Amino acid sequence: MDKSSRPEIMENLIGAINKIQDVFNALKVPNSIELPQIVMLGSQSTGKSSVLESIVHRPFLPRGSGIVTRCPLVLQLVECKMDNRKYRKEENGTTEIQEWGEFLHLKDEIFSDFDLIRKEIEDQTDRLAGNNKGICHEPINLKIYSPNVVTLTLVDLPGITKVAVGDQPEDIEDQIKKLVMLYIENPLSIILSVSTANTDIANSESLKYAKRVDPEGDRTLAILTKIDLMDKGTDAMEMLSGQVIPVKLGIIGIINRSQHDINENKTIDEQLMDEKAFFEKNYKEIAHRNGIPFLSKRLSELLMNHISDSLPNLKLEVANKLSDYQKLHDACGEEVKDRDKIIVGIVTKMTKFFSEIIDGKCTKKITDVKALCGGPKFRRIFDELFTVALIKIEPELSIADIVSYISNNGGPRPAVFAPENLFNNLVKEQIERLREPALKCVENSYDEMGKVILKLVKEQHVLARFNVLEKKIYTVLKNFLNDRLPAAKEATNKLINTELSSINTNHPDFSIEAALKEDTYKSVKIEKDAEIIEHLVKHYFPIVKKTVQDQIPKIIMHEMIKYMKDNIESELLGKLYKENQLEMLQESEENAYRRENAKAMIKALKVAKETIEEIELGY
Structure with a gap:
């Protein structure tokens, strides 16, 4: 049977990679091995945060002027299905699906209030990156369980900027560039490039970054936001049809909540209905392959297939690294x-x-x-x-x-x-x-x-x-x-x-x-x-x-x-x-550190090896 026809197995692929990702992030070495992942990047004010909140169906991200996202945010979404007992909550004769968030750095703590999730993101950002608006490479790992999401994992990076504003460091552009390149240079990364439709797409910073590491566009998917804000008499048909942007994974149009919508307490569900109506009215022929619901499904499918295709090489890399770290540990020796x-x-x-x-x-x-x-x-x-x-x-x-x-x-x-x-x-x-x-x-x-x-x-x-x-x-x-x-x-x-x-x-x-x-x-x-x-x-x-x-x-x-x-x-x-x-x-402090690091890496790599083997058995 074709793997793509077995959705429960394919979703397990994402869960397995999440497990491996959590193990390495817990060691504070997120790039120890190259994992299949979706990396989201875009300039400030392109609507990245709104896209993510629409995908989650919940407002949960910090907002404000300047660079709000200052650490990579690894967002793992898990679809809570009615037929799975662990997600169900029965009370007064009614059954509802629970919805909550968990942070990797706060084990055993459940966040059912999404305002508190936003607050913890802000606090952890300050703890990692400080209060001076600087950038930190250490990620924040957030897992959200919800019946309104598809199983999906992506990494949200700080907004690309070229000029330091306020108390931002003078080298903020270089800091962000290094961080972005660190993630998108990984050949197993799918690049999710966010650009606005109401500006010249040729000047899109996120597409420029994507082209540096993916010149043929083989692993780049483009998102166009603010289509509803384009000048009268113009439309995004050529861009959405792939005639302008050279990417092979597709171009998807999105309509986000405006700041006015947020101020007026317009819900995300209401916005999604308006988005659907907008595309059916203005882009009827391609409406079915635009909008947040299609984007979520497309990203999930891309990631699952990408993981499936990457497994053989991933298995080999894990085996090689396990052997290397075992030799390193042996060279360091056990404690005296x-x-x-x-x-x-x-x-x-x-x-x-x-x-x-x-x-x-x-x-x-x-x-x-x-x-x-x-x-x-x-x-x-x-x-x-x-x-x-x-x-x-x-x-x-x-x-x-x-x-x-x-x-x-x-x-x-x-x-x-x-x-x-x-x-x-x-x-x-x-x-x-x-x-x-x-x-x-x-x-x-x-x-x-x-x-x-x-x-x-x-x-x-x-x-x-x-x-x-x-x-x-x-x-x-x-x-x-x-x-x-x-x-x-x-x-x-x-x-x-x-x-x-x-x-x-x-x-x-x-x-x-x-x-x-x-x-x-x-x-x-x-x-x-x-x-x-x-x-x-x-x-x-x-x-x-x-x-x-x-x-x-x-x-x-x-x-x-x-x-x-x-x-x-x-x-x-x-x-x-x-x-x-x-x-x-x-013994020297350096040797003690190398031994403990090797020991932790061996433990993590063994988990990765066992997880990959479990996936293979599931097939």
């Missing part, structure tokens, strides 16, 4: 109840993650594909930077210097053998040159560990809640690293000093015979001795260099990297438990 549990949990997670980074098993976003981090970076420091630096260090020897040294260490007669200490001294000079790149490797590893610590702390999103704890953990880890740097340097220097302390000519990889066989010496004796010593140094030095190349990375791993990996948990727990836990786990 067990401080020990939180600290131990953070430390345990960081310890595990630290090991993953060092071992090269990290699969989280901390691994930047454009830059090495942790284990892979240490491998590069050891295997590339340090090794390359060592390869470049070749013995710096001069035959002339060696000859001079031999000559200066001899007596009046030439020495039979070259002095042994010359070989030792020359080797030690070359070994000392290995100290700088070895210590540089320690420093590079220290710098990389500092980066690992920083990223490790920043990756723990839960720490964003606790600024003091985050800083404390970073300080503990950085101090821990700083304490290990001297140990790594000391071990490095000790290795170099150990090699300097004893030149081991009995090393299995060092052979004097092999060194001497590599060349044929043709020099006179002293130069031959110098060349022999040079060759011996060149054979011994690579042995020490190989040892240093092998041992320095092991020293760094033992004294710094692995030591921290094995002791990070005990170090953190030991230091953190000496601190004031209450102070450390004091």
Whole structure:
């Protein structure tokens, strides 16, 4: 069965959207999701208030000069039918349908006196927007139950104005413009543009606004007021027939009560009869599609069909936002109840993650594909930077210097053998040159560990809640690293000093015979001795260099990297438990606000999700 042939289901659509709208408005976040809605806008004195009162069949809106509507008014109309018991009131043998209003900000309070509804709108406007005639974006939600209305919801916006009057703010035009655009930019909004027929329609401010966001007029419906006040000899036939205004949802003419009518206590029912008579007399061919009754029915049908068409996308948006806010809430974390549990949990997670980074098993976003981090970076420091630096260090020897040294260490007669200490001294000079790149490797590893610590702390999103704890953990880890740097340097220097302390000519990889066989010496004796010593140094030095190349990375791993990996948990727990836990786990006001806001949004979105699912089941 076509949905449009099931009016009770279609009316439930509006009720369902109203329910969702109420939930979000109660959170004071009316534009959290884009809902199908009708937005009414027009310049001051175009008769917007009179149109609304005619639709409701009751005078209930504040009136006066200047901008009277200073907050969005979300008006939800609910038709009270005789066959629904909850709307019926039986008294003295007669049955009548009740009629009343309810405000979202005054729960459980019923307004059966519409003068009191007007008064509450005025008071709530002052509470929200102040007394200086300024504008407020926070809406007033009013629900009216009546047998004289069709089920319908629309948003009435402040009248468009260009000049500040009286005590209005100087930027009143910009304030209203921002508010209007906020509502009509929503692609799910049907724009109800109110203009007067007795002025040049080309200058209609409401139509100009509508055209900015809906240039083809696909979601704009125009209302023409004051048709009865047009100059003699003119009529609105071309405009009402759609030949002037480019809107696709229709143009509907309305006859409102004039101020004289209001002063003379002319009722809305009387005005509706006069309106009907006016159109039948002056616009007989199109009378059936003009006037308040037709407008009400048309708006209700438009809204119901619009909601029906929008449901799939609305359902998807609600699901996506629910997922987003759930992630936000998870990131914010729950309120702190067990401080020990939180600290131990953070430390345990960081310890595990630290090991993953060092071992090269990290699969989280901390691994930047454009830059090495942790284990892979240490491998590069050891295997590339340090090794390359060592390869470049070749013995710096001069035959002339060696000859001079031999000559200066001899007596009046030439020495039979070259002095042994010359070989030792020359080797030690070359070994000392290995100290700088070895210590540089320690420093590079220290710098990389500092980066690992920083990223490790920043990756723990839960720490964003606790600024003091985050800083404390970073300080503990950085101090821990700083304490290990001297140990790594000391071990490095000790290795170099150990090699300097004893030149081991009995090393299995060092052979004097092999060194001497590599060349044929043709020099006179002293130069031959110098060349022999040079060759011996060149054979011994690579042995020490190989040892240093092998041992320095092991020293760094033992004294710094692995030591921290094995002791990070005990170090953190030991230091953190000496601190004031209450102070450390004091979360930021921003995080607390984000968590509470996310919690409220999740609750509202779940209601929206359930409501949409109920609608789908109803089909």
